[in-house]
Every structure is written in C-alpha cells, then in structure tokens.
Amino acid sequence: MTQPSVSAAVAALEREVGVQLTERAGRNVRPTAAGEAYARYAADVLGLLREGAEVAGEVARGAGSRLRISAVTTAGEYLAPVLIQAFREHHPELQVSLHVGNREEVFRRVQTHEADVAVSGRPPEESGLEGEVFADNEFALITAPGDPLAKRPRVAVSELGGTPWLMREQGSGTRRLCQAYLSQHQLDPAQLTLGSNGAIKNAARVGLGIALQSRHAIQLELDCGLLATIRPRGGLPKRAWYVVRSSVGPNRESVDAFHAFITSPAARHALARAHGDEVQQTRNQLARSR
Numbered sequence: 001m002t003q004p005s006v007s008a009a010v011a012a013l014e015r016e017v018g019v020q021l022t023e024r025a026g027r028n029v030r031p032t033a034a035g036e037a038y039a040r041y042a043a044d045v046l047g048l049l050r051e052g053a054e055v056a057g058e059v060a061r062g063a064g065s066r067l068r069i070s071a072v073t074t075a076g077e078y079l080a081p082v083l084i085q086a087f088r089e090h091h092p093e094l095q096v097s098l099h100v101g102n103r104e105e106v107f108r109r110v111q112t113h114e115a116d117v118a119v120s121g122r123p124p125e126e127s128g129l130e131g132e133v134f135a136d137n138e139f140a141l142i143t144a145p146g147d148p149l150a151k152r153p154r155v156a157v158s159e160l161g162g163t164p165w166l167m168r169e170q171g172s173g174t175r176r177l178c179q180a181y182l183s184q185h186q187l188d189p190a191q192l193t194l195g196s197n198g199a200i201k202n203a204a205r206v207g208l209g210i211a212l213q214s215r216h217a218i219q220l221e222l223d224c225g226l227l228a229t230i231r232p233r234g235g236l237p238k239r240a241w242y243v244v245r246s247s248v249g250p251n252r253e254s255v256d257a258f259h260a261f262i263t264s265p266a267a268r269h270a271l272a273r274a275h276g277d278e279v280q281q282t283r284n285q286l287a288r289s290r
Helices: 004-015 033-062 072-079 080-090 103-111 157-162 171-185 197-205 213-225 253-262 265-290
Strands: 024-026 029-033 066-072 095-101 117-120 131-142 165-166 191-192 212-215 228-229 239-244
Touching: 004 080, 004 103, 004 117, 024 103, 029 033, 033 103, 033 157, 066 072, 066 080, 066 253, 072 080, 072 095, 072 197, 072 212, 072 213, 080 095, 103 117, 103 131, 103 239, 131 165, 131 197, 131 213, 131 265, 157 171, 165 171, 165 212, 197 212, 197 213, 197 265, 212 213, 239 253, 253 265
Parallel strands: 066 095, 066 117, 165 191
Antiparallel strands: 024 029, 117 239, 131 212, 131 228, 131 239
C-alpha cells in the first residue's frame, strides 16, 4: 500500500473509533496509548479470523484436526517432546506441531492465535490468557562438581556475589527469575549471557560460573555427577509449569483434549518414566566411554 492509502485508512479508523490512534514522533508515526490498547483487540480479531478460515478449510478438505503448541525453551527441550509423544498415543489423528521460544514470544503467539496452547510459566495478569498448573518447576543453583561451595551444607547468600552468574537471553523467564533473585538479595555479580540451557550447563560444568536452572533441565547431569548444586541459606525461588491458552474465542476440541491430558496423572507418569530411561542410557554411555 502507498503511504497516502495507509494514512487515509488510519484516519477513517480513527473517525469510526472516535479517538486518536496515532501521533507524530519527529518524522515518524507511533501509536497513542489509545492506539496501543486498540491494537490488542485488533490482534485478537485478526488472529481469530485467520484461525477460523484455517479450521474451515480443514473441515472442507476432510483433513484431521491440528494442535499448535508453543513452549518456552526449557519446557520445549525437556517436557514438551515427552508430553507430545504420550498425548499422541491417545490421539493419533491429531496433527501436532511444536514451536519453541522465550517467554515473551510464546505468550505473544497464543495471544495472536498463532499457537493454540502453550507450556510455560504463569501468564501475566490481564493478558487475555488463562493458565492452569500441571507440575512443579523447582530451581537449583548449579556449579562445577569440584566447586568448594557445593560441598557445604549451606552457603550464605552474600558469598554468591563473588562468582560470575551465567544468564539466559533477554526475554527469557529464567533470566527474569535470576535478576529478581539477585535484586532481592542486593547482589551485583559479573554476568555472562549464554543463549541456551545447554551452553549454560556446559559453562557451569567447566567452572565458568554458576546459574539458576530448572531441575527439569539439569536433573540428568546431577544424577550422573556432571554438575553439582549450591544450597543457599533461605532456599531458592519456587515456580510451577502451566498449560496456557487464550481466553478469547471458541474452545477447540484438540486444545481441550491436550489440556485434560497434561493435567492428568498419565502426563506425570510419562515425564517420570522418560527421565528414568534417560538417566540409565546416559550412565551406560559414560560407563562405556571409561
């Protein structure tokens, strides 16, 4: 579209809504506060229309239903594949896809109906999202196996400021948790940002620093002695895993089915069984390499 066409369309929309939606900012144009608020509703409407057209096309073609899952990085790497495999044993007719991203991206995809359901931490208040807890998300402070701090039963929190902290990227829920913990205890350590859980675990294992990580991401390495934990006085933050979906628009049968499964004992059993198998396989590999 040409610039005059866009300007005319926005002006017509402003007349219809009855408020100013954009304003000049130097040579650019930006949304007003009213425009920002209106845009969220527009995203819901456009997302629902797009989703409705896709569902109508599936029904017309006689295609099977689909389920689009979005998961934060830790859940996408360690929980979602196991849950999807177990879920598909009960629903083989569904076409399931998985997107993995950081917290901000995952919630945005559900809000704009690019994803049907999310596996993540607690959704923000007044976000148009509803979530239900399905599992605990315990965090541990990891370090190299030979770290003297790991050999002590308890460590004063003040001692943690002298060691570099390994951080996830901006937009990550784990990074926000780390920053909140450091701020709460008035710690200002050196920080090294790494882009994945795997990079953080390997960096901690070779002694580059310490890191707060979900036990779902590090339990295998702990069980096999590849990482150790530091136990600060006062304990560590506790979180939970949520299954999240939009509160806007009609409920889809595939989303209801996944929601019922992930909050059931069958899902917890699948996660526990998968971890036990993974630990045994890793121990066998380590034994053979020695």
